[in-house]
Amino acid sequence: MFTIQNVLIPVGQEYQAVSVHIVEGRIAAIAPTLDILGTAIDGRNKLLLPGFVNAHTHSSEMWQRGMIPPYPLELWLAELYDSTPLDPEQIYLSALGTAVETLLTGGTTVVDHLVLIPGRELETVAAAVQAYKEVGIRAFVGPLIQDESLESGIPCGDTGRKHQPYLRSTEAMLELLREAISQFHRPTEGISIMAAPTGTQLCSDALFEGCVELSDRHDLCRHAHLLETKAQKLLAYEQYGCSAVERLKRLEFLSPQTSLAHCVWLDEHDIDLLGDTHSTVVHNPLSNLRLGSGIAPILKYRQAGINVAFGCDGAASNDSQDVLEAIKIGTILHNVTDLDYTNWITPHQAIELASLGGATGLGMASELGSIEVGKQADLVLYDLMNLSLLPRTDPIGLLVLGRPTQVVDSVWVKGDRVIAEGKPTRINLDELRSQLFNRSQWSVNRKSNAVQQVEDHYRAVMQLPASE
Numbered sequence: 001m002f003t004i005q006n007v008l009i010p011v012g013q014e015y016q017a018v019s020v021h022i023v024e025g026r027i028a029a030i031a032p033t034l035d036i037l038g039t040a041i042d043g044r045n046k047l048l049l050p051g052f053v054n055a056h057t058h059s060s061e062m063w064q065r066g067m068i069p070p071y072p073l074e075l076w077l078a079e080l081y082d083s084t085p086l087d088p089e090q091i092y093l094s095a096l097g098t099a100v101e102t103l104l105t106g107g108t109t110v111v112d113h114l115v116l117i118p119g120r121e122l123e124t125v126a127a128a129v130q131a132y133k134e135v136g137i138r139a140f141v142g143p144l145i146q147d148e149s150l151e152s153g154i155p156c157g158d159t160g161r162k163h164q165p166y167l168r169s170t171e172a173m174l175e176l177l178r179e180a181i182s183q184f185h186r187p188t189e190g191i192s193i194m195a196a197p198t199g200t201q202l203c204s205d206a207l208f209e210g211c212v213e214l215s216d217r218h219d220l221c222r223h224a225h226l227l228e229t230k231a232q233k234l235l236a237y238e239q240y241g242c243s244a245v246e247r248l249k250r251l252e253f254l255s256p257q258t259s260l261a262h263c264v265w266l267d268e269h270d271i272d273l274l275g276d277t278h279s280t281v282v283h284n285p286l287s288n289l290r291l292g293s294g295i296a297p298i299l300k301y302r303q304a305g306i307n308v309a310f311g312c313d314g315a316a317s318n319d320s321q322d323v324l325e326a327i328k329i330g331t332i333l334h335n336v337t338d339l340d341y342t343n344w345i346t347p348h349q350a351i352e353l354a355s356l357g358g359a360t361g362l363g364m365a366s367e368l369g370s371i372e373v374g375k376q377a378d379l380v381l382y383d384l385m386n387l388s389l390l391p392r393t394d395p396i397g398l399l400v401l402g403r404p405t406q407v408v409d410s411v412w413v414k415g416d417r418v419i420a421e422g423k424p425t426r427i428n429l430d431e432l433r434s435q436l437f438n439r440s441q442w443s444v445n446r447k448s449n450a451v452q453q454v455e456d457h458y459r460a461v462m463q464l465p466a467s468e
């Protein structure tokens with residue numbers, strides 16, 4: 001139980017100084033003046049916002065950030081899987097790092113589409129879950145499952161190319177998900193497992209159907225990559241004779257608790273299908289720029305009434321986990337896509353997408369995503385005396401359009417203060433930094449064999465000139 005006193009909160013387009021009571025992890029009262037209940041927290045010269053959702057990431061990519069050369073997704077993936085971490089202790093550390101960077105840039109929830117160590121899949125999930133519990137962030141962990149091999153994610157064109165089968169059967173992948181649900185799905189404790197097939201390009205109908213069945217049975221959120229690249233759009237028609245979105249609709253994967261990362265290459269009919277099913281688009285602008293995937297038509301989605309959230313995507317395609325940065329780029333990027341500036345996303349709208357939009361995609365809009373009495377206290381306190389937020393103009397304008405640097409003073413998740421005075425309260429940040437440093441080495445000029453194996457084929461089907 002505590003009271004945040006004299007803090008600014010947004011009310012419509014304006015701001016109001018209020019006090020806020022938090023009781024048993026929920027917002028109990030908001031008023032201009034309130035008696036102090038429990039501990040008093042000085043909110044003067046500070047801004048209180050609902051926590052953001054980092055609505056799509058892959059925590060273990062932290063080990064590979066800054067390392068992969070400028071490649072499109074299909075080649076980037078080959079490089080990624082060539083250097084993927086293979087030790088659960090690394091998974092634990094990168095989940096901690098992802099959580100801390102998310103919290104320190106305004107996030108209170110992370111959606112981790114978790115890359116699994118082959119043969120040690122449940123240990124991988126256990127390590128990430130342990131990290132999230134320790135640091136205190138709310139986490140949705142979607143074990144990244146597929147049942148087709150990586151090469152099958154590239155169109156064949158007219159090469160007649162055949163693919164190796166995936167190392168595990170469909171049933172084995174579903175069994176893994178069942179086990180993850182039974183061991184780790186604890187929504188009331190802030191840890192939820194998602195049914196999260198990798199994406200249409202690497203998953204069979206049977207895998208999607210199994211995921212739908214499990215998510216219905218256990219009330220899980222669904223999550224997948226969707227049409228991130230042009231190659232994936234070509235592949236969907238090549239494999240199924242219809243768009244990837246039509247296929248997901250047929251498989252009944254789309255729903256109000258379904259969030260889909262990227263959505264760069266959708267056509268008008270696809271947009272209608274997402275709207276009809278109340279699915280959520282997760283916008284990952286930095287990753288889309290980094291991998292040259294394209295610009296997701298976010299303004300069109302908003303005009304079609306589709307819910308949009310922001311994600312950082314994994315740190316190997318971003319190469320950070322700064323939620324505020326993703327919001328900024330994901331907001332102003334679209335000003336170049338539409339001359340009619342009345343369609344552009346305003347800073348206040350951007351904040352709402354990052355918080356309530358994120359919560360909506362996770363089926364949590366009645367519990368999270370805004371500062372309202374009765375909602376859970378997943379809240380972030382920003383220091384308006386920080387140099388990057390000065391001088392005083394519009395706090396949310398500065399937060400979204402500026403370059404806010406170390407502006408988060410405190411973060412609460414379920415009413416627990418997990419960041420105080422800009423530092424994690426439950427883990428030793430210096431120790432984490434040492435571990436990340438000591439367990440890595442400088443790595444430059446990479447070009448793996450895996451990339452060389454797929455590069456010629458990729459260039460051919462994408463009608464690029466042959467490489468030298």
Ligand SMILES: [Zn+2]
Binds near residue numbers: 056057058261313
């Ligand atoms: Zn991703």
